[in-house]
Amino acid sequence: MERDLVRWLCQRLPAHRRLLVGPGDDAAIVRMTADENLVATTDMLMDGVDFELARHEPERIGRKALAVNLSDLAAMAAQPVAALISLALPRQGGEDLARRLYDGIMPLAAEFDCPIAGGDVNSWDGPLVISVTALGEVPHQRRWRRSGATPGDAILVTGQFGGSILGRHFDFAPRIHEALWLADNATIHAAIDVSDGLSLDLARVCEASGCGAHIDLKNVPIAAAAADLSRQRNDGSTPLDHALTDGEDFELILAVPPDTADQLLREQPLDTPLTRIGTFVSQQGLFTISEDGQRSPLMPRGYEHRLDA
C-alpha cells in the first residue's frame, strides 16, 4: 500500500525553492537563509485524544496537525521553512485516510509557504497517530520566548477565547502573519500560543519570567462559541470560565511594554483584534482585579495532559 501512497504524495507535493532535495530520498535538504537561526517544534496528535476519527473529517484532522505546529512557530515569530509528517495509519482504509489527511494539510502548508519536506508512512493495528515537525527561521537577534515578561508589561492577546471544542480547534488560523508583523514592527518581551488554556498558558509565561499577572476579567475577549458551550453544557461554567480554561484557542499572549501596547491598541495594525487583558506584576501568581480594585488569586486551569518538553 505505502508505495502507491508515497508515489501519489511525491507527485502531489509541489516543488519549492527551499527544497533542494524533497520527499523520496533518505532525508530532505532545505535551503536556509544564511543569517537566520533554525526554529524547530513538534506535536503528536492521536485518535481519541486530539480528535476522533469516527466523528471528524480526516481533512480537518490533517489540517489541525500542521496548524498546531505552525502556531508554535508563531509563538516564536518564526517564518515557516518546512514541515515533516509521520503517520501511523490503521490498516483498514489507511491509504484513503492518508490521502484525505494530506488534502487537509497541503492547502494550509501552501497558505503559509511551508513545503512538506518529508515524512514517514506506516500502517499498524493501532489508532491513527500523526506526528508533525515544523521548522522555521528567525533573524539572529530575535528571541521571542516565554521568559521575557517584565513587571509593568501589558498583557495583550490576539483574537477570542473559549469554546474551541465546538469547531475552532480544527479551523483556527495560526497567528504566523500577526507574529511576523509584530516582531518586525514592535517590541515584544515574551510570547506563548494558547494551546492548553488562557489562564494556564499565561501562568506558564509568569513562571518562566519569574513574575505574576493581574487580569482584568471584564476585558477578556470571549468567543461566541464560549457562550454556546456554556449554554449547551449547562453545568454552571460561565462563558468567561470557558475563555479562561478551555484551551486550543491557538491565539497569542504577548508581554508588551506599556507605551508600545498603547500604540498597538490604538492603531490595531493586525487583521486580528489585539486586546489588553491585564498587566504583568512582580508578585508571583495570577490575580483578578475587581471593579473596585480588589485583588483575588486566580487558579490557572486548563488542559494539563499534553505538555511540551
Added chain:
Amino acid sequence: MERDLVRWLCQRLPAHRRLLVGPGDDAAIVRMTADENLVATTDMLMDGVDFELARHEPERIGRKALAVNLSDLAAMAAQPVAALISLALPRQGGEDLARRLYDGIMPLAAEFDCPIAGGDVNSWDGPLVISVTALGEVPHQRRWRRSGATPGDAILVTGQFGGSILGRHFDFAPRIHEALWLADNATIHAAIDVSDGLSLDLARVCEASGCGAHIDLKNVPIAAAAADLSRQRNDGSTPLDHALTDGEDFELILAVPPDTADQLLREQPLDTPLTRIGTFVSQQGLFTISEDGQRSPLMPRGYEHRLDA
C-alpha cells in the same frame, strides 16, 4: 504526570552550544552553520511493528528510535544538529517508561553531538509510539542522494548484512562518522542506508538513478547473525538470503567511481570494513553474476511496509 516528566527531562538534557533556546519553550531555536544547508528526516516507531515493548528493554527501544534517524542523516553525509522526540505513552507506567526511553536516547545523542532540542509527551490508551525528527547540516555543494549512481560505478557497502533481528537492529552504529569522512575525502555518486533490505535498498538506488546493478553474491559480507538466524529458522533460507533481504542493517550502500573505489578498498580508511559487492550497469534491474560469468535476474526483496515519503 507529564509535568514532572518534562521537568526531569529539562534537567537531564544538557545545554549545547547550538541550542539557543532548548526544551521547555514553544519551540527550540538552533544555531546553524551559516554556509550549510539543513537536512531533515523523520521516522516513527510503533510497538508491535518496530519493537515489542513486552520483550525489549525501553532503553534499547529509545536508542533505536534515534539511531534509525541518525542513519538517515548518514545516508546524506550530514552532521547532526538536533533531534526532536515525540512520545505517545501508555497511561499505565508511562512516566517510568519515558525515563527509560530517554536513558537509551541520551547517550547516543551525546555520542553524535546531537542535542535533543524538544519534543512532545502525551499519554493515551494506545500502544507506545515514538516519533523522532533528526536535523543535520551539509555544506552547500554536498548532495548525497539516491539518484547519482552512474553505470560503471562500484557498489561499496559498509559492514555486514543479515540477521539484524537477533539484536543488531537495536544496537547498530549509525554510519555518521564513516559518511562524513567519505564525503570529505572521496567522490561518492550516490548513497542510501539499508533499512529495508540490501537488495531492496540497492534496487531503490538503481530506480532513482535510472540504472541497474550486477551483484557478485560471493562478495556480499554476511553477518554471523545471518548464519545464526538461518540455523534457528531452518526454513531453507540461507545466510546469504538473510543478508540480501532482512533489512535493518543500517549500513551504507555507496555508488563510487571505480578508481576511487579501488583506493578505498586498498586503504580501508574507516573503522568499518568497506566491501565491493558489484557494479552499477546501464541495464535496469538487479542481476547476479555466477563464477563463469552467467547473468541471472535477482528479485529485490525486503521489508516493504514502511517507505519513506
